[in-house]
Amino acid sequence: MILNDEQKAMLNGDLGEGAAYAMKIQFALGEAFDAQRMVPIKRAHVALSNQDGDLWFAEKLVKAGAHCKVAPTVNPGFCTGHFTGACGHPADAEDIAHMIRTDNAYRALGAVLSYNCTPYIATNVPNFGEVCAFSESSATPYVNSVWGARSNRESANSALCAAITGYVPEYGLLLDENRKGDILVRVEADMKTPYEYHLLGMMGDKIGEGIPVFTGLPHTISAEALRNLGAQLNTSGAYGMYHIVGCTPEAPTVEVALGGKKPKYEVVITNEDLQNVEATFxxxxxxxxxxxxxxxxxxxxxxxxxxxxxxxxxxxxxxxxxxxxxxxxxxxxxxxxxxxxxxxxxxxxxxxxxxxxxxxxxxxxxxxxxxxxxxxxxxxxxxxxxxxxxxxxxxxxxxxxxxx
Amino acid sequence: MSKRYSCHKISEGKAQAEAIKTHDRIMFYQVRPEDGVMEEKDHELVGRSIAQKVLLFPGGKGSSVVQQDGLYHLDRFHNMPAALIVQDPDPVLVAGAIIMEIPMVDRLPQEFYDAVKDGDQILVNADEGYVEVL
The missing domain is CATH 3.30.499.10 (Aconitase, domain 3)
Structure with missing residues (x-):
């Protein structure tokens, strides 16, 4: 991977130890996926988890003096205000102390303290084609599929590194040729409410690995239904993107969604499949x-x-x-x-x-x-x-x- | 008689340990930190420990925090795998391995997968791009 002067300076530590550590991780990620270069991002979302590993990493970056160049929105932890008082079920003192430490670490890093896992609906909405770094299982497929922005399926950590350096390695879903669907999913089930999209998303085992192209779905689908579909696709499997023919922007037709190629296979989803998901899970x-x-x-x-x-x-x-x-x-x-x-x-x-x-x-x-x-x-x-x-x-x- | 296979580096470092193989994807969240035993029901490795082993698996699964946090907890008990050999790396798994400093490689030939059995001693040298079955 070839770096520009600013990226090299970052990697060498000229812009601080924190930026160097973040760049080192992203450089390794870029090399692992054969990226040729790094490209600037406009937005990021960090799936803060308020867990030990997450706090360890955030505090390590704070200690190294890291600060976000692109302020990322963050995922929920828990609301210390609610769980200390009126609810009648106070959180443990240890858990509250942990949440406060998490809050302090992300505040020091310069994150937007949004504590919300659906930033793509209201607070951090990318434009079509915009390069960004979104972690969080429901967020990555939403910004790629629904908004037509470009993000790989970042981990919470790699999205935070991207927010710090302001760059991501260019590979995967950032490139045109990798955004085409390769599995045709014909939905024959009745999709009445956002709930059926939860169940459809849980069909990861049947859909298999790749970028699904859904047909048989309505042309107008609610934000809630699309949110559910992405969230569950990444509970039952690992998907950075999907297409819905006639609905999502990169899928005006089946042919365009598949990039003019034949799908590697077809899957049919029926009412019975969805009923089985409800029973199984x-x-x-x-x-x-x-x-x-x-x-x-x-x-x-x-x-x-x-x-x-x-x-x-x-x-x-x-x-x-x-x-x-x-x-x-x-x-x-x-x-x-x-x-x-x-x-x-x-x-x-x-x-x-x-x-x-x-x-x-x-x-x-x-x-x-x-x-x-x-x-x-x-x-x-x-x-x-x-x-x-x-x-x-x-x-x-x-x-x-x-x-x- | 040892046999060497070339591979592609994902996360730097080298390690030598016993191999453990699975056809199932792994979420390190589902591995018990205290002894490295797989707890996910219906997983091919359920009840077996991956601690200090060279782990051969297809790739990761789960949400964007599960790998690094899972590995972090294993590390507290010195029960992380010694090295990871994967077929289909995803960014969540890759970032987890890099941050937790576990050697990880991919692009091994099918011949390698056919040759390796559980318990074989394996040397993973990510830095020099090879894996050796000892």
Missing amino acids: SDKRDNDKVDFAMFGCPHFTLEEAQHIAEGVKGKKLAIPMYILVSSHALQMAQRMGIADVLAEAGAEIIADSCPDQPCWHYLKGKVGITESPKCAYYPRRRGIHFIIRDLDTCIQAALTGEVK
């Missing part, structure tokens, strides 16, 4: 009871919070309900009175947080209900289990305490 329980409901993996939009509020207005929930959103959506919900309706029913709407965070320690051993397979997948290692159903069934279950 739900945890089993010997009765119909659920202990709580959780939504917002990835973060729910204002419209989804509003939909829940309409469903529970004037009623009382039988079990706790947690709705995870961005701070922006929370503020709008408060301004518009949606948060009050939810609170009266007994639901909590919470910003900055994520199901895979230690603040939910008090749910260990319980079985919740959610519409997101990803929400069910990661907290399992923390001893929290989930039944998966469509959103309206989840809302009914929260009102009665039972899954119908």
Whole structure:
């Protein structure tokens, strides 16, 4: 890989030890993927995880004096404000101290402290063709597929390095020839709500490795549905990009989406496939009871919070309900009175947080209900289990305490 | 009688250890830090330890933090694999290996995969671009 003078100076340490460390990692990454050069980025999103490895790396960069040239948005940790006070289930002091250290490290690095996993919907939206470095499983496919921007499937660490150096090695999805689909996925299932896109995304084993080109989907698809599709494709497999013929910008026709070539194979997805996903990824329980409901993996939009509020207005929930959103959506919900309706029913709407965070320690051993397979997948290692159903069934279950 | 195969460097360094092979993708989050044992149910390596071994696997899977964080936890107990040999590297896995300083290589011939068995002593020299079955 050939570097320009600024990149060489960075690598040599002339621009500080922190920039040199970040550049060293990116240089190795570029060499591993046979990149010829590095190109500037306009945007980055770091999948901050608030876990030990993440904090270790962020603090190592802070200690080396690193500072972001391109301020990245960051993923949720957990909201220390919410989990220290009124919620009745305070987080452990050790976990709060860890979250504060994470916050301090990213503040020192110059990140945008957005704590939101759906930056591509409101706060960090790239233009068509823009080169960026987006980590976070639902974010990378969204910016590539829906916005037509260009990002590799960065790790949280490599995206942070890119934010620091302002460059990424040019390989993979940054190049025209690697953005063409190679698997044709004919969807014959009924795609009625964003929930079916969650289930479709969980078909990674059947779809296989590559860039899927979906046909049979509507030409207008909601942001929530596209968010769900990308999130679950990267729960069931590893996808940087997909195409939806007649919907996403690089797929006006099947031929264009496939780059004029034949797909390496075709896959058909039926209603039965989607029903199997729901059954396979739900945890089993010997009765119909659920202990709580959780939504917002990835973060729910204002419209989804509003939909829940309409469903529970004037009623009382039988079990706790947690709705995870961005701070922006929370503020709008408060301004518009949606948060009050939810609170009266007994639901909590919470910003900055994520199901895979230690603040939910008090749910260990319980079985919740959610519409997101990803929400069910990661907290399992923390001893929290989930039944998966469509959103309206989840809302009914929260009102009665039972899954119908 | 040892046999040498050329390969492509992903993450620098060299290491010699026993081989362990799998056809399944790996998420280091699912490996127990205390002893390096694979905990993912239905994984070909479930119940077996990858600690201090040369790990031959197709590639990674999972979200954008799972590899480096998983390896970091293994490292705290000195249970990271000694070296990684992959077929389909992705940026999340590659960045994890580089940051945690584990030698990693790819582009080995099929002949190599056919020859290696679990327990064989393997030398991975990423810096000089070869792997040797000892």
